[in-house]
Amino acid sequence: MKYLVTGAAGFIGFYVSKVLTSQGHDVVGIDNINDYYDVNLKYSRLTELEPVTKFRFVKVDLADRTGIANLFETEKFDRVIHLAAQAGVRYSLDNPFAYADSNLIGHLTILEGCRNNNVKHLVYASSSSVYGLNTKMPFNCDDAVDHPISLYAATKKSNELMSHSYSHLYGIPTSGLRFFTVYGPWGRPDMALFKFTKKIFDGDQIDIYNNGELARDFTYIDDIVEGVVRVADCVPEANSKWNAELGSPKNSSAPYQIFNIGNGQPVALLDFVDALEKSIGIKANRNMMPMQPGDVYKTWADTDDLFKAVNYQPKVDIKHGVQQFVDWYRAFYKV
């Protein structure tokens, strides 16, 4: 099968491209290689993909409507895994327009490509941040998600809404995946695990928000990727029996579905820091800070729907996952 993977130089897109090609699929990966974080890491991921004959990289911006339209028309993709986005909750307070350009316009460009070229399945990244002010735990895709607390979260919820309208209007099967704090080797420098690791090695203080009273459903990269490729094979169908009064928000009369992909076990931030200190073998210099605007207190994924649909439950525990990351970090940055 021929796949388009957007955000292929990014953390998750890099792994998804590797796994799809190893399964025998042809993958065209696209990315604009923006400088939100160190571009050398993005280029290094692409270098890893270079020997893979079934992978081809095209540098293009999602905002380039003609470029993306031409790509869809020439390549005739069977499926699209759309992971390119402006990620990060905190940065959306500083640079909101980057989110409108990449996540709203960019998502529309991909939807239009799918609409005009008979793509058989669009799988796209949503986020646990859509749960916003929700407090009922664990977070379930049956819950209403109408109260985002960052613009990033609002764009991800918008992606789900935009996708539903295209599934309804044009019959495009779409699957939205709410990822829960993804971590692992080749991970993002703007995320806590990477930042803390760097600071501990450099002997700098680490900032611990809300005095450590936070918990995250950390999900190891291999678990995320396994979920993504399994969902790609699980194409949603229109369900004529669904109706808006009785039906769930996670599916529809249109060929549309939403899943959580999380580990299903929230870890307290301080336990996470303990695990990191043990893996590195150095005690962190902890700087306790107040809560940050835009952040949520706790995330916890209900993953029953994912298990029922694709017979897979994320399973890597935090100690093992953090150790894998630290081993990679040491080797990559030679520390």
Ligand SMILES: NC(=O)c1ccc[n+]([C@@H]2O[C@H](COP(=O)([O-])OP(=O)(O)OC[C@H]3O[C@@H](n4cnc5c(N)ncnc54)[C@H](O)[C@@H]3O)[C@@H](O)[C@H]2O)c1
């Ligand atoms: N990593 C997580 O914990 C997490 C959690 C929830 C959701 N997500 C979502 O998963 C997806 C992948 O995340 P990631 O962690 O791999 O992030 P990432 O930043 O490493 O990867 C995203 C890639 O998209 C590219 N990109 C951004 N805007 C673009 C544009 N306009 N045109 C072309 N390319 C563009 C970037 O250069 C980057 O390489 C994103 O949609 C993100 O919002 C990630």
